Amino acid sequence: MLLALLRFRLRRDRLQLAVWTVALLLLMVFTAAAMTSTYPAVADRVGVLRIAMVTPALLVLRGTPQGTSLGDITVFEIATFQAVLIGLMSTFLVVRNTRAEEERGAAEALAATAAGRALPTVAAVLEGVVANVLAGGASALGLIAGGLPTVGSIVFGIALGAAGCAFVGLELLIAQLAPTGRSANGWGTALVLASYALRGIGDAGGTPHPASSTLTPGWESALSPIGWVQATRPYAADDLRPVLLALVVGALAVWAALAVQRVRDVGAGVIAEGRARRTASPALRGPFGLAARLQRGSVIGWGIGAVLLGLIGGDLANLVLEQLGSTAGVAEAVKRLGGSGSDLLGGFIIAIGGFVGILAAAIAVQGAMRLRQEEAAGGADAVLSGAVGRIRWFLSLVALAVVAAALALVVAGIAAALAALSAHPDGSAGTFGAWFGTIVWQLPAVLVILALVSLVFAVAPRATIPVGWLVLAAAAFLGELGALLDVPQWVRDLAPFSHSPAVALAHPSFVGAGWMTLGAVVAIGLACVLLRRRDTVP
Amino acid sequence: MTAIVEASGLVKRYGATVALDGLDLSVQQGEVHGYLGPNGAGKSTTIRILLGLARATSGRVTVFGADPWRDAARLHRRIASVPGDVALWPALSGGETIDLLVRLRGGDVGSGEYRRRRAELVERFQFDPGKRARSYSKGNRQKVALITALAHPADLYVLDEPTSGLDPLMEAVFSDEVAALARSGATVLLSSHILSEVERLCDRVSILRSGRIVESGTLDELRHLTRTAVSFERDRLSDAQLAGIPGAHDLVVAEGRVSLTLDSDAVAATLPALGDLGVTGLRVAPPSLEELFLRHYGDELVDA
Numbered sequence: 053m054l055l056a057l058l059r060f061r062l063r064r065d066r067l068q069l070a071v072w073t074v075a076l077l078l079l080m081v082f083t084a085a086a087m088t089s090t091y092p093a094v095a096d097r098v099g100v101l102r103i104a105m106v107t108p109a110l111l112v113l114r115g116t117p118q119g120t121s122l123g124d125i126t127v128f129e130i131a132t133f134q135a136v137l138i139g140l141m142s143t144f145l146v147v148r149n150t151r152a153e154e155e156r157g158a159a160e161a162l163a164a165t166a167a168g169r170a171l172p173t174v175a176a177v178l179e180g181v182v183a184n185v186l187a188g189g190a191s192a193l194g195l196i197a198g199g200l201p202t203v204g205s206i207v208f209g210i211a212l213g214a215a216g217c218a219f220v221g222l223e224l225l226i227a228q229l230a231p232t233g234r235s236a237n238g239w240g241t242a243l244v245l246a247s248y249a250l251r252g253i254g255d256a257g258g259t260p261h262p263a264s265s266t267l268t269p270g271w272e273s274a275l276s277p278i279g280w281v282q283a284t285r286p287y288a289a290d291d292l293r294p295v296l297l298a299l300v301v302g303a304l305a306v307w308a309a310l311a312v313q314r315v316r317d318v319g320a321g322v323i324a325e326g327r328a329r330r331t332a333s334p335a336l337r338g339p340f341g342l343a344a345r346l347q348r349g350s351v352i353g354w355g356i357g358a359v360l361l362g363l364i365g366g367d368l369a370n371l372v373l374e375q376l377g378s379t380a381g382v383a384e385a386v387k388r389l390g391g392s393g394s395d396l397l398g399g400f401i402i403a404i405g406g407f408v409g410i411l412a413a414a415i416a417v418q419g420a421m422r423l424r425q426e427e428a429a430g431g432a433d434a435v436l437s438g439a440v441g442r443i444r445w446f447l448s449l450v451a452l453a454v455v456a457a458a459l460a461l462v463v464a465g466i467a468a469a470l471a472a473l474s475a476h477p478d479g480s481a482g483t484f485g486a487w488f489g490t491i492v493w494q495l496p497a498v499l500v501i502l503a504l505v506s507l508v509f510a511v512a513p514r515a516t517i518p519v520g521w522l523v524l525a526a527a528a529f530l531g532e533l534g535a536l537l538d539v540p541q542w543v544r545d546l547a548p549f550s551h552s553p554a555v556a557l558a559h560p561s562f563v564g565a566g567w568m569t570l571g572a573v574v575a576i577g578l579a580c581v582l583l584r585r586r587d588t589v590p
Numbered sequence: 591m592t593a594i595v596e597a598s599g600l601v602k603r604y605g606a607t608v609a610l611d612g613l614d615l616s617v618q619q620g621e622v623h624g625y626l627g628p629n630g631a632g633k634s635t636t637i638r639i640l641l642g643l644a645r646a647t648s649g650r651v652t653v654f655g656a657d658p659w660r661d662a663a664r665l666h667r668r669i670a671s672v673p674g675d676v677a678l679w680p681a682l683s684g685g686e687t688i689d690l691l692v693r694l695r696g697g698d699v700g701s702g703e704y705r706r707r708r709a710e711l712v713e714r715f716q717f718d719p720g721k722r723a724r725s726y727s728k729g730n731r732q733k734v735a736l737i738t739a740l741a742h743p744a745d746l747y748v749l750d751e752p753t754s755g756l757d758p759l760m761e762a763v764f765s766d767e768v769a770a771l772a773r774s775g776a777t778v779l780l781s782s783h784i785l786s787e788v789e790r791l792c793d794r795v796s797i798l799r800s801g802r803i804v805e806s807g808t809l810d811e812l813r814h815l816t817r818t819a820v821s822f823e824r825d826r827l828s829d830a831q832l833a834g835i836p837g838a839h840d841l842v843v844a845e846g847r848v849s850l851t852l853d854s855d856a857v858a859a860t861l862p863a864l865g866d867l868g869v870t871g872l873r874v875a876p877p878s879l880e881e882l883f884l885r886h887y888g889d890e891l892v893d894a
């Protein structure tokens with residue numbers, strides 16, 4: 053019975069499992085190969101680790117420096133990312149086989165049979181173990197194929213698979229608690245990201261040992277399944293004790309989940325969906341208040357993302373300063389790329405500004421797409437049946453998109469400036485004005501993109517969402533990669549971000565910003581006129 | 591009497607589809623006007639035009655003497671509506687949605703009058719306003735729209751199949767509420783497929799087919815257009831006696847009963863003849879709206 057169910061599910065999920073396995077394998081092959089070609093000599097690896105140890109952002113994004121061999125640097129670069137992927141795979145797998153299945157009604161049919169309620173859950177655990185054996189095995193094979201030592205690669209694979217099993221157990225427990233299948237997925241994803249963040253804090257706050265290019269992470273890492281992967285230190289120590297810890301935690305969580313399952317209803321979590329308000333708060337009035345209420349979650353989420361991006365950007369200025377101070381050869385190469393030495397920092401700040409600008413544009417475009425989503429779902433008509441005209445409704449949603457994007461730019465600007473100044477209070481990593489100004493002055497370019505998508509909404513509503521993504525992707529591509537890929541200058545000039553004032557350089561020009569703002573206002577005005585002529589399009 | 595809603599020669603095209611094809615409609619102040627028609631006849635389209643949510647391709651339409659497309663926002667302070675397709679925001683609770691939509695109509699949700707009225711409707715419709723809209727059943731979603739429309743007074747109520755999804759008990763509550771609106775002098779345009787509801791509530795009825803009004807008038811006027819059904823026991827009446835009944839149509843004898851139909855304005859003239867025959871178990875059924883309805887819907891079936 054159990055085996056039949058497991059076989060049925062494995063058959064059903066075989067394509068997904070195959071895609072995950074192959075993707076994890078290829079990622080390891082390419083990473084190992086890339087490390088060999090990027091850092092062929094020990095001196096190269098020592099150099100990059102030295103920069104990393106004074107750049108917390110890099111430690112957060114990468115991992116624990118654990119030595120200078122090729123294997124060590126591979127673990128540093130990819131271990132945490134691979135572990136996140138495996139954690140997400142485990143989350144989705146568990147939720148799909150438990151709560152999502154219950155909500156589809158399949159589990160109810162099963163529970164009614166003699167098999168009992170525990171059976172589908174046990175089958176879900178077994179499938180999770182199978183998936184993680186595949187994931188760990190694929191990772192190890194990929195590393196060996198990429199040219200790394202066999203024993204260390206196997207330990208790395210085992211560590212990843214064991215962390216995945218821990219996530220399977222923990223997600224199973226979450227699936228018992230969360231009110232809905234959707235929230236179980238959300239909470240599970242949050243757990244994986246929290247594990248990543250926790251060990252990020254551990255790595256950034258750890259004790260560096262520059263002589264051996266290693267770092268002892270802070271205690272926070274010991275609380276994170278992803279930290280346990282790093283703690284095995286494949287290739288350097290091959291310590292299997294954290295693997296045991298991961299498996300024990302996973303097993304305990306499974307045991308707890310099965311105990312909880314006996315007392316909960318099928319289709320409902322232990323934590324019930326919260327009661328909602330019975331009356332509207334004073335802020336829930338008018339189309340702007342409604343838009344703010346509906347989008348506040350995503351606005352806050354984007355805002356946190358903007359702060360993190362700002363902090364990382366400001367902190368990464370260290371990279372530039374290190375390179376400026378390094379050997380003449382490097383400085384020479386950098387100069388050829390970016391002009392004179394002093395402009396190099398300015399150019400870097402502008403590049404970070406461009407990244408934040410794209411994030412803000414994504415926020416704004418998402419806000420503009422809301423126009424279409426509300427129209428198609430009928431929310432627009434509900435508002436327009438009140439004493440609200442089309443134009444007021446339209447401008448309210450556009451205004452919210454502007455506010456959300458501007459807010460993200462402001463918080464990112466402050467975060468970046470503070471990150472740069474806290475490491476270099478003398479302003480050698482850029483002044484407050486250079487960072488904040490550069491980032492906040494991305495707003496006109498963001499407005500142009502927002503206005504364009506809003507205009508599309510007024511003219512061809514059904515095209516709003518595809519065009520929105522397209523415009524965003526094109527602006528991001530041209531703005532960030534255009535110079536690298538030798539795209540002709542006139543094509544690059546189409547990207548709004550290339551006209552943002554270069555506040556971090558001497559004598560910035562604000563002409564482009566003025567034109568962009570004017571263009572945005574004209575486009576929004578035109579959209580209002582056109583909108584008065586058309587019906588709601590379902 | 592003043593016309594609150596006035597439409598003439600209204601045409602609405604969606605690409606090649608003609609939703610309204612020269613529609614004339616007039617709703618007088620203080621009346622409850624039933625709006626009937628088969629699926630796809632154009633009821634919802636008409637209502638969307640009256641609310642300024644859709645724009646007529648051609649023709650003239652006024653609501654309170656103004657153009658609903660241009661003056662929608664101003665007019666909506668005086669209009670309460672229930673859409674044919676109730677759309678709610680999944681994350682908002684029913685109570686929040688009601689308050690929000692009433693605020694959008696210009697209502698003051700802090701006033702004692704509103705709070706009393708809302709509480710009364712919540713109670714009468716047995717509605718739980720503290721749940722998120724995504725978890726409401728079809729009937730409960732409909733209740734959100736009904737309570738929104740009824741909780742804040744309006745001069746004109748535009749209701750598009752307002753009872754769809756309600757159970758019979760709730761339908762009765764709704765009928766009561768509409769009857770109360772009628773007594774208070776409000777004007778109501780009520781589109782519906784439920785004939786008993788229309789028959790009970792409406793002063794006048796317009797029947798729509800393929801985007802045109804095919805019949806319009808008071809229920810009495812419309813009844814004249816149809817036949818009254820008469821039936822009685824056969825007893826020992828001879829075929830000749832039956833054939834001699836003046837004005838009889840569609841005479842059938844089945845299971846010992848005679849059924850026939852009379853032109854509705856000829857019923858009085860025929861009754862003495864039935865008396866002379868001494869019929870027993872006489873039943874005279876006035877034409878129901880259903881028959882009216884079937885007459886027009888039936889044509890459509892024949893056409894098709």
Ligand SMILES: Nc1ncnc2c1ncn2[C@@H]1O[C@H](COP(=O)(O)OP(=O)(O)OP(=O)(O)O)[C@@H](O)[C@H]1O
Pocket residue numbers: 590604607608609627628629630631632633634635636674
């Ligand atoms: N947005 C639209 N785009 C294209 N065709 C439409 C649109 N809205 C309505 N129609 C068409 O117009 C016609 C009238 O539709 P309408 O919704 O007014 O009918 P209805 O009388 O309300 O029907 P029901 O009783 O089913 O609610 C139908 O043929 C419908 O397909």
Ligand SMILES: [Mg+2]
Pocket residue numbers: 633634635674750
């Ligand atoms: Mg309809």
